[in-house]
Amino acid sequence: MINRRKFLLSSSSAFALTQLPSNVYAKNGIQHYKLVAEAAEHIFYPNAQKSKLSLYNQQSPGPTIHAVKGDILEVDFLNLLDEPTTIHWHGIRNLNEMDGVPGLTQPAVEPGETFTYRFPLKDTGLFWYHAHTQAWKQVTKGLYGPLLVRDVNDETHHRDVLLVLDDWLLDDNEQLQLDSLGSLHDWSHGGRHGNFLTVNGQSKPNIAVPSNGQCKLRFLSATNARVMKFELNKKIPMKIIAIDGSPCAPFAVEKLTVAPAQRYDILVEDSSQLEELIEVSTSERLMAASFSTTKNTQVKYDTTPLHRPWYPLPQTTHAKIIDIHMQGGAMGNLASAVFEGEEKSLRDLAQNDAKLWAFNGEIGGYGLALADIALGDTVILRVWNDTRWRHAMHLHGQHFWVNSKEFGEQNRQVLRDTYLMQPSEKVDLIFTADNPGLWLFHCHMLEHHASGMGGVISVT
Ligand SMILES: [Cu+2]
Numbered sequence: 001m002i003n004r005r006k007f008l009l010s011s012s013s014a015f016a017l018t019q020l021p022s023n024v025y026a027k028n029g030i031q032h033y034k035l036v037a038e039a040a041e042h043i044f045y046p047n048a049q050k051s052k053l054s055l056y057n058q059q060s061p062g063p064t065i066h067a068v069k070g071d072i073l074e075v076d077f078l079n080l081l082d083e084p085t086t087i088h089w090h091g092i093r094n095l096n097e098m099d100g101v102p103g104l105t106q107p108a109v110e111p112g113e114t115f116t117y118r119f120p121l122k123d124t125g126l127f128w129y130h131a132h133t134q135a136w137k138q139v140t141k142g143l144y145g146p147l148l149v150r151d152v153n154d155e156t157h158h159r160d161v162l163l164v165l166d167d168w169l170l171d172d173n174e175q176l177q178l179d180s181l182g183s184l185h186d187w188s189h190g191g192r193h194g195n196f197l198t199v200n201g202q203s204k205p206n207i208a209v210p211s212n213g214q215c216k217l218r219f220l221s222a223t224n225a226r227v228m229k230f231e232l233n234k235k236i237p238m239k240i241i242a243i244d245g246s247p248c249a250p251f252a253v254e255k256l257t258v259a260p261a262q263r264y265d266i267l268v269e270d271s272s273q274l275e276e277l278i279e280v281s282t283s284e285r286l287m288a289a290s291f292s293t294t295k296n297t298q299v300k301y302d303t304t305p306l307h308r309p310w311y312p313l314p315q316t317t318h319a320k321i322i323d324i325h326m327q328g329g330a331m332g333n334l335a336s337a338v339f340e341g342e343e344k345s346l347r348d349l350a351q352n353d354a355k356l357w358a359f360n361g362e363i364g365g366y367g368l369a370l371a372d373i374a375l376g377d378t379v380i381l382r383v384w385n386d387t388r389w390r391h392a393m394h395l396h397g398q399h400f401w402v403n404s405k406e407f408g409e410q411n412r413q414v415l416r417d418t419y420l421m422q423p424s425e426k427v428d429l430i431f432t433a434d435n436p437g438l439w440l441f442h443c444h445m446l447e448h449h450a451s452g453m454g455g456v457i458s459v460t
Pocket of ligand 1: 390391392443444445448449453
């Protein structure tokens with residue numbers, strides 16, 4: 001449960017829509033940024049104690065990276081942590097060597113070392129970047145930030161409102177609870193859940209929105225494992241116009257469920273009605289943020305060209321089917337699994353290796369090959385969540401089409417990169433493998449990934 005006491009401690013404060021780092025330049029279609037990962041102190045609400053975190057450029061969230069579709073993004077990265085790290089560019093159809101998976105697509109960046117990430121931005125949308133080395137520790141400490149790619153003709157983006165969501169597990173002194181990091185209970189159940197909700201790095205911030213007309217709210221969840229659910233005041237309908245970056249045929253929901261790593265763009269028809277964002281995933285309704293209007297000329301978003309996803313659902317007549325049977329975790333049916341070539345009981349794996357989850361009878365990891373795909377083939381990942389837990393399944397390097405059960409009774413065919421699966425659900429994730437490389441497929445509940453829920457799809 002998110003702690004109400006902590007929630008009520010904070011008061012509202014003005015918060016900029018987006019924060020541009022000073023050290024950015026754009027030249028000849030190259031957007032250049034510098035990111036430094038280091039220990040940092042952060043204040044979650046006015047007069048709070050300083051919390052010790054690990055951040056990019058001393059900011060929570062990390063600096064918003066802005067770019068235009070077609071740009072090259074070039075990021076000079078410096079690791080000033082006392083441990084190795086890498087950056088993953090979540091949702092980007094990236095060059096494999098820029099994907100940021102240590103030991104799979106690049107060597108980890110050692111303390112004091114640098115690495116330059118350089119890749120083209122092929123799609124518009126809201127993406128994010130985050131640490132991908134022991135993410136269950138490093139993302140927990142704050143190593144993530146948003147990446148916004150817009151169309152060159154988009155003249156309304158300055159009205160967009162970015163909402164980066166996280167739940168932190170804090171003690172009474174506003175410090176991260178570090179003792180519970182790596183708790184086997186969390187790893188075998190629903191992952192690490194925080195007790196302190198933030199929007200854009202602040203508790204209950206007051207967020208400026210345009211005074212009238214349409215307004216785009218852009219949600220991004222950076223939680224470890226918590227699935228959040230949001231309502232607007234007066235149950236203002238939230239019209240979903242983009243999912244995990246890609247535009248979609250608009251449809252309205254009353255409550256918006258956001259799983260770890262997922263993104264949604266929401267169109268609100270009349271921003272003058274916006275007062276509060278409320279988190280409703282638990283029995284308590286918690287005010288996540290308040291809104292205040294700022295003077296702004298009224299603008300109507302042109303959503304007509306945005307209805308179409310980046311690319312259509314491919315033909316599946318000759319698709320290659322890859323079966324992925326997910327097992328493990330608490331109250332599951334996994335008695336034993338293969339780990340490093342040896343069959344072991346789940347009890348042994350849990351106690352000695354902190355491994356709890358398996359794909360097709362094998363504990364996952366960067367060494368687990370799930371499939372070899374020929375470049376250009378259409379693939380169906382036929383995934384069966386044979387566990388008692390929800391999982392937010394993420395594919396690197398490409399989006400997939402999924403007949404989603406995430407939006408209520410009616411299934412909906414959507415293009416996305418992270419899909420929230422219910423216990424016992426069977427689902428097909430469909431994509432054309434047009435991006436060569438070694439791509440990770442894993443649960444984005446970071447504790448599940450760390451304890452075995454991940455494998456590699458090779459495209460050559
Ligand atoms: Cu999971």
